[in-house]
Structure formats: C-alpha cells, structure tokens
Amino acid sequence: MNVLVLGSGQLAQMMALATKPLNIELRAYDVGSKQVINPLAQDQVFGDLASGIEYADFITAEFEHIEHDVLTLCEASGKLRPTSQSIKTGGDRRLEKQLLAQCQADNAQHIIVEDEQSFNAALKELQLPIILKSALAGYDGKGQWRLKSLDQAPSTWLEIADFFAGSTSEIPQGLVAEQMVPFDREVSLVGMRSATGEIKVYPLTENHHTDGVLSVSLALENEEKLQATALEVFTRLTNTLDYVGTLAIEFFQVGDKLLVNEIAPRVHNSGHWTQQGADTSQFENHIRAVCGLPLGGTELLRPTAMINILGEDSVENDILAIAGVAVHWYGKSKRPGRKMGHINVSANTQEQLQQKLVAVAALLPESAFSDIKAYISNLEC
Numbered sequence: 440m441n442v443l444v445l446g447s448g449q450l451a452q453m454m455a456l457a458t459k460p461l462n463i464e465l466r467a468y469d470v471g472s473k474q475v476i477n478p479l480a481q482d483q484v485f486g487d488l489a490s491g492i493e494y495a496d497f498i499t500a501e502f503e504h505i506e507h508d509v510l511t512l513c514e515a516s517g518k519l520r521p522t523s524q525s526i527k528t529g530g531d532r533r534l535e536k537q538l539l540a541q542c543q544a545d546n547a548q549h550i551i552v553e554d555e556q557s558f559n560a561a562l563k564e565l566q567l568p569i570i571l572k573s574a575l576a577g578y579d580g581k582g583q584w585r586l587k588s589l590d591q592a593p594s595t596w597l598e599i600a601d602f603f604a605g606s607t608s609e610i611p612q613g614l615v616a617e618q619m620v621p622f623d624r625e626v627s628l629v630g631m632r633s634a635t636g637e638i639k640v641y642p643l644t645e646n647h648h649t650d651g652v653l654s655v656s657l658a659l660e661n662e663e664k665l666q667a668t669a670l671e672v673f674t675r676l677t678n679t680l681d682y683v684g685t686l687a688i689e690f691f692q693v694g695d696k697l698l699v700n701e702i703a704p705r706v707h708n709s710g711h712w713t714q715q716g717a718d719t720s721q722f723e724n725h726i727r728a729v730c731g732l733p734l735g736g737t738e739l740l741r742p743t744a745m746i747n748i749l750g751e752d753s754v755e756n757d758i759l760a761i762a763g764v765a766v767h768w769y770g771k772s773k774r775p776g777r778k779m780g781h782i783n784v785s786a787n788t789q790e791q792l793q794q795k796l797v798a799v800a801a802l803l804p805e806s807a808f809s810d811i812k813a814y815i816s817n818l819e820c
C-alpha cells in the first residue's frame with residue numbers, strides 16, 4: 440500500500456519507520472518546496488503534489504497548518520483521512536472551540552477576539568489573568584499573550600494589532616482569549632478511530648512543559664476514572680468529526696475534572712512513548728487506521744516515559760547503556776529549543792522507572808536540561 444503524508448518532518452519519518460514492516464511505502468509532501476520526497480532520505484525527490492496524490496492509496500497529514508487548497512485537492516481524490524474539516528479544526532482555535540461546544544466538552548471560559556471591541560469585551564467578561572492565543576498557526580506557546588492586570592491592556596492590544604496586521608494567512612487571523620485555568624497538571628489522551636468507527640486509546644499521559652514546549656511525558660497507570668472521562672470526550676469528538684486516524688486531546692486536570700485545552704488531528708509528541716511502551720505505536724496505529732487495517736493494541740506494556748531533546752544534537756552515548764532506554768533522533772539541524780529527538784525510558788515497575796529517569800537525567804547536560812532535571816528529581820519524592 441502507498442501512503443502520502445502531508446508534511447515531511449519527524450512525524451512523517453516515524454510513520455515511515457513504523458510501517459515499513461507492514462509493506463507500506465510512505466512518501467511525504469514537503470510544504471516548503473512543494474515536492475513529494477522520501478521522508479527518511481529527504482534528498483530523494485519524486486515530483487509534485489499531483490504526482491503524490493496519484494501515487495497514494497491513502498493520504499494523511501502530520502500537521503494541521505496546511506494550505507487549504509492542498510487539502511481541497513487531496514480531499515477531491517477521495518483518499519484523505521482524516522477529513523479536511525478535521526485537519527482545519529485542529530489548525531484554527533475558533534473552529535476547535537465550536538467543536539468543543541457542539542460536543543459539550545468542558546473547556547476554559549473564552550471569548551473570540553477579532554478587533555479592539557472584542558478585545559475589550561474579553562477584558563470585561565473574563566476574569567484576570569487571561570491568556571490570548573492566536574487562532575491560526577499557534578503552537579508550542581507561540582503567538583500568545585498573558586494579561587495579569589488591566590494596566591497591560593493598552594500595550595498588549597498594540598502588539599496584537601501589529602500581529603493581526605502582519606498576518607499573511609489566507610483566512611483572517613484572530614485570537615481566542617481564555618481565562619487562565621488553575622490546573623493541577625496537564626495530561627493528554629492519544630487514540631485512534633478507524634473507518635468503521637472502532638476506537639482505541641492509549642493510557643493518559645502526564646505532560647511537563649519547558650518554556651511552553653512539551654519536555655517530558657509520563658504514561659499514567661491506575662487512573663481508571665480519569666481515563667474513562669477522557670475516553671468519553673475522545674469518543675464524542677471523533678464521532679462528531681467522523682474521524683479516521685490518530686487524534687490527541689490535551690487537557691487541564693482540575694481535581695477530577697478534565698478541561699480540554701486543545702486537540703491535534705494527528706500523531707502527537709505526548710504519544711512518542713508508545714514506540715517502546717505499547718504493543719503498537721501511535722505511528723503504526725495511525726497508518727493502520729488510515730489504510731483500513733485492524734488497529735493494534737494500545738495497552739501500556741511497561742511503565743514508560745519520554746524526554747524530549749530540545750536544542751541539542753548529541754547526548755552522552757552512555758545513556759544507551761541503561762537498560763530500557765531508546766534514543767530517537769530526527770536528523771534536524773541544531774537550533775535553540777528545537778525538537779531534535781527524544782529519549783524513551785521503560786522499566787518493569789514505576790519505582791524502577793523513576794530510578795532510570797534519574798540515571799538518564801544525570802547524564803544530560805545542565806545547560807539545556809535544567810528544567811527537565813528538576814521535574815524528574817521531583818518525581819522521585
């Protein structure tokens with residue numbers, strides 16, 4: 440079977456690696472060069488989008504910020520999974536909020552901001568502090584403003600007005616102003632829905648962020664109640680979208696309540712641990728769903744966590760000497776804070792996992808990993 444992935448980054452790369460044993464050939468459409476390439480040998484170029492669509496039995500996406508005319512062309516071929524509407528919803532916080540309302544999924548109180556008038560309305564109707572997030576092309580905490588006091592409002596509005604004026608997007612830019620949620624922790628649910636409506640989800644993952652970017656994910660055990668709540672939301676959202684493929688939901692946990700922060704219509708960084716910690720990884724299961732193959736097991740095989748490698752292009756090789764450690768590099772050039780790779784750490788028990796995480800953290804350089812090291816040392820107590 441042949442699959443075309445829209446986007447040619449590490450997620451397409453890991454889908455290709457995961458599905459080679461199933462005899463699935465995967466090519467990736469690079470949105471920058473507008474060429475179809477081999478996601479693993481990126482200098483191997485096959486042709487333009489039209490030839491990629493022709494080649495594919497199925498088409499999917501590794502990210503949600505894809506030009507709409509590309510999505511339209513792919514959808515017209517009848518091969519695109521999930522639907523373009525699902526992908527667009529993940530790429531526009533306004534559509535995301537509409538979907539959450541339609542599915543009665545709890546989320547932070549919010550107001551859509553499109554001009555100064557609606558900005559002022561948000562200040563009136565929401566309690567401070569509030570967070571303002573760009574509706575389009577915002578991810579990993581980019582395109583966001585936090586407002587703690589009304590004194591900050593005039594200067595914040597000037598920055599936002601500038602941001603709107605500089606937008607090159609084909610659709611009008613806007614913001615979602617949200618009340619800040621005093622959450623206990625951030626968790627996410629990654630799962631998949633097949634074309635026949637079968638749903639499978641992985642265990643919830645606890646997520647830690649460093650400067651707004653995911654840095655550690657820990658697969659959770661013994662959270663049956665929370666897991667059931669998250670599954671219910673997943674089921675409502677994916678059934679409403681008639682979704683096919685992997686979808687991730689990021690939540691704020693407040694007590695035993697889960698508020699949806701955002702959804703990602705694709706494989707997700709907080710699901711990378713499934714490569715070593717689950718029977719079938721999110722990458723293989725995504726392509727299985729897209730190609731109409733049976734879904735693989737999503738149970739946690741053994742306690743597992745993932746550490747992102749941010750902004751570094753090497754780590755001590757001694758890390759590999761720790762049993763249960765797997766290092767995944769993406770082959771990207773080094774930039775501060777950039778997602779360069781990740782380390783999965785697995786063990787037989789939670790206690791052993793914590794010991795291994797501490798051992799791994801001890802080998803990571805202080806400069807780039809200080810926040811991660813602090814998080815891991817707190818897990819230990």
Ligand code: AMP
Nearest residue numbers: 547570578579580617618619620651701
């Ligand atoms: P996002 O891009 O929506 O994932 O936001 C980046 C990070 O900002 C999240 O992971 C949270 O830590 C924080 N954040 C976003 N929205 C809120 C909110 N309404 N209340 C509290 N923290 C938030």
